[in-house]
Amino acid sequence: MGGLIEITLGIMTAVGGFVDISELVFAAQAGSRFGFALIWVFAFSTIGIACYGEMSGRISAIAKQPVFNLMRQRLGLRWGLPTLIVSSIVNTITCSAEIGGTALVLQLLTGWPYGLLAILSTLLLVAIIWLLPFKWIERSFGLLGLAMLCFAVATVQIHPDWHGVAAGFVPQIPHGLPAKDLVVFAYFAVAIVSAVMFPYETYFYSSGGIEENWKPKDLKINRLTTTVGFGLGSMLAITILINAAVLFRPLHIDPQMPGTAALEVAIPFGTTGLLLALAGMLFAISGAAVETGLSTAYSIAQFFGWEWGRYKRPHEAPRFTIAWLVTFGVALAIVLTGIAPLELVEWSIVFSVVVLPLTYLPLMLIGNDRKYMGQHVNGRLANSIGWSFYVVLVVAAIAALPLYFVTGGGQV
């Protein structure tokens, strides 16, 4: 019974913690611009993150190695150090986007000044991380983020064309689009792959496995969390896209502000829906801020072999503690410069794609190393999916920057 509760909580946490500001913004924009035509990219990327997430969790349980330890071992210093630098920059930018998003949602709820809310929310998040152990942090944000399920309820309420939705799961490029829009479509496809497969998710998930001292008996919960939990979380992101396609597309609304997505629930359910959507967004986005801030500290501490982890008290892992405090400080400073959260999201998305191949290569190598993994090495399915996605990620990494500049971040 205890095991069942643990599995259910793990899955629910994964669902509630799946959506962050980038998925929110890109799902709503994708639906508004291209209808249901980009649903398949969400579904496709979810298979990738489920595969790599499962692999990283399995490696944590069996080899007891977090991602950046592996990266240092397998890529060496020359490739590992640039990866650490770029991913730390990307994580910090993403963290600032999440803090900015949190402040925007709070502004919609309270009407207080944006800068003040960014400072207050950062202080609150820092206090939460300082005081609570890992499991409490992960569970509380994940479970409160389940308020985002109101987007799925809204989807049912607005009666979309279900045949059209189902057709959206089939890989496609819309017919008759002018060349300019095709390039924007390609930019959105790459951005969604990046948003779903953000590297910080794997850093956080694999470090979490070690924080919670996973053992071989936990492989089942790992598999269920990454397949069922991530799958349902992705469905939630897809409902945001569907709602935008039904409600925003006919009115030519371009939902650039994260708060606009809340209208998807406000339209069918009024004020109650609006408040519920904003609450869900608040917990989902601030939860992602915690994950990105901690992921930066995990990466640096693991790369240099320091003591790390929130299962230790702050003084027991002082350099790790300093790393996440500095990350939040820098992220807040970026927000206070006045750069729009959407712009930060776009930069984090583009640069995340670039580090994705370097993030997942060590996982594939260790996952296939019998010396580390024994009988739990990658099976045929994990290898087929893992290597196929690896090719996709390399192509996406090469295409990301040119597409960003050609489309002006999808604004063409």
Next chain:
Amino acid sequence: MKRDDSLKLLSEVRDLQIVDCEGRNCGICDDVELEGEPGARLTVTALLVGPGAYTRRLPRWVSRLITPMVGRRVVRVPWNSIEKISGRIYLSIKGEVAGLRTIEDRLETIFKRIPLS
């Protein structure tokens, strides 16, 4: 030990996590110290840990750029302090004794003065 085995050992030990006898992380093996004459057998005598050891493995321009920030400190951990190597390097002694936890210990003392830490 055959020549190719030596090279394999070098590549397998470098960049591994070092853990002391109390299970605490004590840094990464940034390089190894070898002893021997040209043409003769090489013996690994110590692990080298710290910025002074890893910056010289980087391209020269990168090394010049980051050395002023990270310094040149190197801690030499004698090879006979190693208990076993299996995915990580396990020491038979405490990190403090090997000189590996000086910064961590100094910071720990400061952090202990902060409430609720």
